[in-house]
Amino acid sequence: MKLLIIEDxxxxxxxxxxxxxxxxxxxEAARDxxxxxxxxxxxxxxxxxxxxxxxxxxxxxxxxELKSVNPxxxxxxxxxxxxLDDKIxxxxxxxxxxxxxxxxxxxxxxxxxxxNRRNQRGGQEIxxxxxxxxxxxxxxVTVDGTPVDLTPKEYDLMLYFAxxxxxxxxxxxxxxxxxxxxxxxxTNLDFVYQHIKNLRKKLEEAGANNYIKSVYGIGYxxxxxxxx
Amino acid sequence: MKLITKFxxxxxxxxxxxxxxxxxxxYFIIKGELNNELKWRFLDHIDRVTYLLxxxxxxxxxxxxxxxxxxxxxxxxxxxxxPDIIVKDTMVWHERLQQMEPNLKMTxxxxxxxxxxxxxxxxxxxxxxxxxxxxxxxxxxxxxMQVIGAIGVGFIVSNRLFKPFRNTLDQIxxxxxxxxxxxxxxETNVTEFDxxxxxxxxxxxxAVADYKNLKEFAENASHxxxxxxxxxxxxxxxxxxxxxSPEQYQYVEASHRSIKKLSRLSESLxxxxxxxxxxxTQKDEVNFTKLIQDSTxxxxxxxxxxxxxxxADLKEEVTLQIHSVLADILWTNLFQNAIKHNIEDGxxxxxxxxxxxxxxxxxxxxxxxxxxxFERFKKADxxxxxxGLGLAIIKQIAEQNDYSISYxxxxxxxxxxxxx
Numbered sequence: 001m002k003l004l005i006i007e008d009x010x011x012x013x014x015x016x017x018x019x020x021x022x023x024x025x026x027x028e029a030a031r032d033x034x035x036x037x038x039x040x041x042x043x044x045x046x047x048x049x050x051x052x053x054x055x056x057x058x059x060x061x062x063x064x065e066l067k068s069v070n071p072x073x074x075x076x077x078x079x080x081x082x083x084l085d086d087k088i089x090x091x092x093x094x095x096x097x098x099x100x101x102x103x104x105x106x107x108x109x110x111x112x113x114x115x116n117r118r119n120q121r122g123g124q125e126i127x128x129x130x131x132x133x134x135x136x137x138x139x140x141v142t143v144d145g146t147p148v149d150l151t152p153k154e155y156d157l158m159l160y161f162a163x164x165x166x167x168x169x170x171x172x173x174x175x176x177x178x179x180x181x182x183x184x185x186x187t188n189l190d191f192v193y194q195h196i197k198n199l200r201k202k203l204e205e206a207g208a209n210n211y212i213k214s215v216y217g218i219g220y221x222x223x224x225x226x227x228x
Numbered sequence: 229m230k231l232i233t234k235f236x237x238x239x240x241x242x243x244x245x246x247x248x249x250x251x252x253x254x255y256f257i258i259k260g261e262l263n264n265e266l267k268w269r270f271l272d273h274i275d276r277v278t279y280l281l282x283x284x285x286x287x288x289x290x291x292x293x294x295x296x297x298x299x300x301x302x303x304x305x306x307x308x309x310x311p312d313i314i315v316k317d318t319m320v321w322h323e324r325l326q327q328m329e330p331n332l333k334m335t336x337x338x339x340x341x342x343x344x345x346x347x348x349x350x351x352x353x354x355x356x357x358x359x360x361x362x363x364x365x366x367x368x369x370x371x372x373m374q375v376i377g378a379i380g381v382g383f384i385v386s387n388r389l390f391k392p393f394r395n396t397l398d399q400i401x402x403x404x405x406x407x408x409x410x411x412x413x414x415e416t417n418v419t420e421f422d423x424x425x426x427x428x429x430x431x432x433x434x435a436v437a438d439y440k441n442l443k444e445f446a447e448n449a450s451h452x453x454x455x456x457x458x459x460x461x462x463x464x465x466x467x468x469x470x471x472x473s474p475e476q477y478q479y480v481e482a483s484h485r486s487i488k489k490l491s492r493l494s495e496s497l498x499x500x501x502x503x504x505x506x507x508x509t510q511k512d513e514v515n516f517t518k519l520i521q522d523s524t525x526x527x528x529x530x531x532x533x534x535x536x537x538x539x540a541d542l543k544e545e546v547t548l549q550i551h552s553v554l555a556d557i558l559w560t561n562l563f564q565n566a567i568k569h570n571i572e573d574g575x576x577x578x579x580x581x582x583x584x585x586x587x588x589x590x591x592x593x594x595x596x597x598x599x600x601x602f603e604r605f606k607k608a609d610x611x612x613x614x615x616g617l618g619l620a621i622i623k624q625i626a627e628q629n630d631y632s633i634s635y636x637x638x639x640x641x642x643x644x645x646x647x648x
Contacts, residue, residue: 009455015462022469053451080454102458102491105465168468170481172488182526182564191533216474218481 001116002026004045006036006062007078008054016049019105020112022166033057040066040073046119047074047112052090060089067094074115078103104173110163129162129224132208143206153178154199161212161222170219196220232386236378243374251367255359262354263332267315270334274313274347277302281340299351305344309337320350330355392416396425403432405439405505443505450498457491496617499557500604503624508551516546516580519559524578527563536570540578548648550629558625561618562587562644569642577641588643598635622646 003020007013008031017027028045030036033056040048040062048066052059063075077090080101087098096115099108117125117136125137131144139155141148150158160169160177171192175183183189200212213221277300281287287302313336320331333350386394392414399411410433413425464480464487472480502508520542524531531538548555566576566589574590594601602623604616626633626646636643 009459011459012455012462015459015466018466019462019469080451080458101454102461102487105462170468170484172481172484173465179529181560182530188533191529216477218474218477219468 001046001112002028002044003112004028004030004036004039004043004048006030006049006054006059007051008032009051015105016108019109023109031055033062036062037065041069044070045073047076047116049076049078049108049112050095051078053080060093063090063093063095072119074112074119076108076111076115104176106160106164106167106169106173107177109167110160110177113163114159127159127162129165129211129222130209132158132162132203132211134159134162143203143208146206148202148206150199150202153195154202157195157199158203161220165222165224168215168219168221174220230386231390232382235385236382239378239382240375243371243378247367247371247374251363254363254366255356258359258363259354259356262359266332266351266353267334270332270349270351271313273300273349274334274336274338277347278336278338278340278345281338281345299349301346301348303346305337305346307344308339308342309344311339312337317353318350320352322352329353389418392418392421393424396421396428400428405435408436408440410436439505443501446498446501450494450501453494454491457487457494461487493617496621500617500621500624503554503621503628506628508554508628510551511549512552512555513547514550514552514555516548516555516559516585517542517544519555520563520578520580523559523563527567530567531576534567534570535573536567536576537574538576538578540580542578542580543582546580546582548629554625554628558622558646561622562646565589565618565644566642582648584645584647586643586645588641590640591642593637593640594642598637601635602633 001024003025005013005016005027007016007029010031013029013031017029020027028039028043030039031054033054036050036054036059037057050059050063054062059077063077066073066075071094075095076097076099077087077095078099078101079087079090090098096118097111099111113127114136117127125135127134127136132141134141136159139152141150141155141158156178157174160174171189172183174196175189175192178192178195196212200210203212204210211222211224213223215221277287281302313334315332315334318331318333319328320333321327322329330353331350332353333348335346335348338345338347395414396411403411411428413422413429416422416425461484464483467480468477520540524538524540550558562585563576566587569591570576570589571591576590577586577588579586579588602619604620622644623633625631629648632647634645634647636645
């Protein structure tokens with residue numbers, strides 16, 4: 001997958017790149033408006049990440065131009081402002097998703113994958129992890145063809161793991177992905193474990209390997225040996 | 229009280245005092261003049277009698293009506309006396325009125341041909357009451373005209389002269405920082421008003437500038453904070469990808485939690501600033517009943533997890549005029565508070581009518597005075613997870629929509645009531 005990251009902050013850029021490189025993505029960067037403009041006009045990308053506040057112009061303007069030449073490109077807006085107006089404007093301009101700082105890299109990654117899946121030519125909606133396959137269109141999970149009956153939250157969790165294979169995901173990260181801001185005020189994250197336990201059980205009963213590993217009681221890792 | 233009313237009142241007050249003094253003086257002057265007039269007339273009579281006596285007229289000591297003076301009394305005295313005039317006030321029986329009336333009596337001794345005559349006459353004085361009555365009547369007329377005049381002048385002054393002042397006042401009243409427009413001074417031909425207008429322009433210009441700076445600062449601070457937080461978060465996530473010992477993991481996780489808190493803090497502050505800056509003034513029709521029902525479903529898992537029991541007594545279809553985002557934040561904060569500060573196997577009661585929203589939860593008593601509850605960064609329960617802005621936000625939203633908010637603790641129940 002080829003990505004363009006429009007972000008003026010070197011450190012943040014580095015974080016995103018480092019994380020995504022492990023997934024085998026080709027990441028290009030643009031640090032200001034004119035560079036971003038050049039790149040979106042000259043090359044095609046699968047997904048473009050756009051920070052709204054960039055030197056020399058607005059990320060929303062880049063989005064506008066990108067949509068005029070390459071409407072098929074997946075776009076995610078990154079904003080530090082939780083400003084409703086930005087969000088609405090961004091989504092109106094045809095951005096596929098919107099994420100606010102400070103975001104989590106696994107979360108960003110899961111969203112990039114989702115955007116890319118939706119925009120893929122031919123619309124391939126099947127995500128395969130060895131014997132497990134996830135149909136993101138029908139929201140069905142099968143193990144070697146056997147359907148697994150998952151609750152919406154468990155399906156969400158499955159997809160999140162599949163998007164972030166071999167990454168350590170802390171309970172906090174998982175909780176935030178599944179429940180968003182609702183978990184802000186909770187000290188007790190045991191409910192994450194409940195969902196993990198149920199998902200693990202259902203997958204194993206359907207004959208899948210146990211990929212979900214605990215990491216020091218802090219988080220979990222969906223461990224798959226061969227990198228897909 | 230309106231300025232013009234005040235002006236008229238002061239004017240009338242002064243007028244009344246002046247008229248009072250004037251009346252008092254008038255009374256004495258009039259009384260003096262009348263007395264003098266009477267005295268002159270009597271003197272005139274006496275002189276005339278004297279003249280007649282000198283001409284040899286005999287009055288035969290009986291009352292003769294001379295020049296219409298029936299009270300004239302002329303008697304020759306047996307002894308001679310120095311010419312003299314005595315004036316005094318007496319009371320004389322008045323036939324027609326059947327009462328004693330104050331009279332001025334003038335007695336003169338005149339010597340004609342070696343005979344001294346006693347000549348005396350008296351006449352009714354104008355009564356003081358009558359003078360007073362007349363003076364008061366005059367004064368009342370004057371006062372009446374003064375009142376009409378003052379009101380007339382007042383209206384002219386307030387309508388014409390104070391027009392620029394009232395314009396400025398209207399402008400100040402409708403001045404809103406949100407419009408980011410200072411009040412521009414209009415030229416009048418009155419120095420003081422011009423000064424005022426220029427001052428107002430200067431002040432609003434400064435207020436607008438300050439407001440803009442503050443808003444920008446709050447936005448920028450919040451924005452600038454989010455990027456480094458994002459970076460640290462990312463670095464920590466990358467760190468977890470390397471081989472860490474369990475102990476190191478603990479450190480990373482603890483840092484994560486602190487960053488989360490920091491970013492929530494800056495978000496909440498930014499939100500508070502936005503509410504204070506009246507950025508959510510738009511009013512939507514918000515169905516509160518539905519809002520509460522939806523959120524209880526969303527929180528169901530956490531409610532179950534904490535072993536809480538929620539009972540809701542909601543009136544159907546309660547709609548309020550409030551910005552939908554604010555309604556959401558208001559309710560979520562209230563509800564999360566009730567969950568967060570609850571006890572194991574506790575309970576939550578929600579009550580909603582057209583007039584109020586009441587949420588109660590079981591919990592330990594507060595460590596602090598409940599009055600500080602709604603202040604920023606004041607935590608009545610020192611759990612380290614809360615940032616202490618939740619209730620400040622609730623209060624700000626309530627104030628923004630003219631809702632009153634109150635807190636009560638009784639028999640292990642914390643209750644927050646919001647009256648619409």
